[in-house]
Amino acid sequence: MIELDNIHLTYPGHPAPVHALRGIDLRVPAGEIFGVIGRSGAGKSSLIRVINLLNRPTQGKVRVNGADLTALSQTELRSARHQVGMIFQHFNLLSSRTVFENVALPLELVHERPDVIQRRVDELLDLVGLYELRDRYPAQISGGQKQRVGIARALANNPKVLLCDEATSALDPETTRSILALLRQINRDFGLTIVLITHQMQVIKQVADRVAVIDAGAIVEQGAVMEVFTNPQQTITRSLIDEILPQELPESVIARIRQLMSSEPSNQGQLLRLAFSGEDATKPLLSDVIRRFGLDINILHGQVDDIQGQLFGSLAVHARGASDQLNAAIAHLREAGVVVHNKELSHV
Ligand SMILES: Nc1ncnc2c1ncn2[C@@H]1O[C@H](COP(=O)(O)OP(=O)(O)OP(=O)(O)O)[C@@H](O)[C@H]1O
Numbered sequence: 001m002i003e004l005d006n007i008h009l010t011y012p013g014h015p016a017p018v019h020a021l022r023g024i025d026l027r028v029p030a031g032e033i034f035g036v037i038g039r040s041g042a043g044k045s046s047l048i049r050v051i052n053l054l055n056r057p058t059q060g061k062v063r064v065n066g067a068d069l070t071a072l073s074q075t076e077l078r079s080a081r082h083q084v085g086m087i088f089q090h091f092n093l094l095s096s097r098t099v100f101e102n103v104a105l106p107l108e109l110v111h112e113r114p115d116v117i118q119r120r121v122d123e124l125l126d127l128v129g130l131y132e133l134r135d136r137y138p139a140q141i142s143g144g145q146k147q148r149v150g151i152a153r154a155l156a157n158n159p160k161v162l163l164c165d166e167a168t169s170a171l172d173p174e175t176t177r178s179i180l181a182l183l184r185q186i187n188r189d190f191g192l193t194i195v196l197i198t199h200q201m202q203v204i205k206q207v208a209d210r211v212a213v214i215d216a217g218a219i220v221e222q223g224a225v226m227e228v229f230t231n232p233q234q235t236i237t238r239s240l241i242d243e244i245l246p247q248e249l250p251e252s253v254i255a256r257i258r259q260l261m262s263s264e265p266s267n268q269g270q271l272l273r274l275a276f277s278g279e280d281a282t283k284p285l286l287s288d289v290i291r292r293f294g295l296d297i298n299i300l301h302g303q304v305d306d307i308q309g310q311l312f313g314s315l316a317v318h319a320r321g322a323s324d325q326l327n328a329a330i331a332h333l334r335e336a337g338v339v340v341h342n343k344e345l346s347h348v
Contacts, residue, residue, distance in 0.1 A: 035208030085154030269320030
């Protein structure tokens, strides 16, 4: 559905040009919710605006639904853009127009008949739960309601793709949840492909099917959300996940490990960090390895969370036993789909 090939984007700037995107390759299949996450200045906004050519890349190709947008004339591009709706962090509503008139605007711009506009806007306002507020002005509604107007307006021309530029960053957590639930509903009901950019892992965790991590203008890691959460490869990804699911051991646990080391220096064993997902999170894997491999396992720290209805858990355990048995247990856990990172206790 969306294909970006070797996208580079350079802004003219003083004293030097800014190379904001550096060779981005992305594939977003139809019907997917694809999240791009990164820190401030990483290039997220630059990237999302390339997808509808609000930013024209300095180099590279942008294909949406098979059409190479970079090769279209201005008129062709205007019509291709109807397939791509967009919502914004600060909603971008016209303050002098009512809720109804804001949603009607894209239909007026393509000269739809007034009766068609009336019907379509009523339908959209119903979809986003704002029918009752159709005569209010933006100043008379809440942030979450404004974003609902933004969503209705973005859907007016029946796009195939919806781009969300930090769409929930100005909203509180509760309102964020309800907007993300609405996006998920639209994605399911209409098969709409959604690309969203965010700096919050919470948003990715709640709604995205797949995620790409952008850092200094390049995609450094991507994959299914559960896969990236259970086995992040890059430091930046770990630190972003850490904000909602701490990956670092708390100080109290490290103190406990030091205490174990000083009390039993001869049999230190290993510190195992285990990440489970889906069904694995509920299987009695630990009691199984204790039995099979005769290990002594002491749980130091753990947490279980939910990623879009799938369980996700992480555990830090202190494992002691014969070293061949310990290695066999680690291999067994890995075979069962658990991501295992192990360290000698003395190296913690
Ligand atoms: N119009 C512009 N002219 C010059 N430089 C720009 C322009 N827009 C963005 N940049 C620079 O490009 C880089 C990427 O910016 P971009 O806004 O895409 O990042 P971002 O990840 O969306 O950041 P944020 O989360 O803070 O909005 C930054 O170094 C930024 O300063």
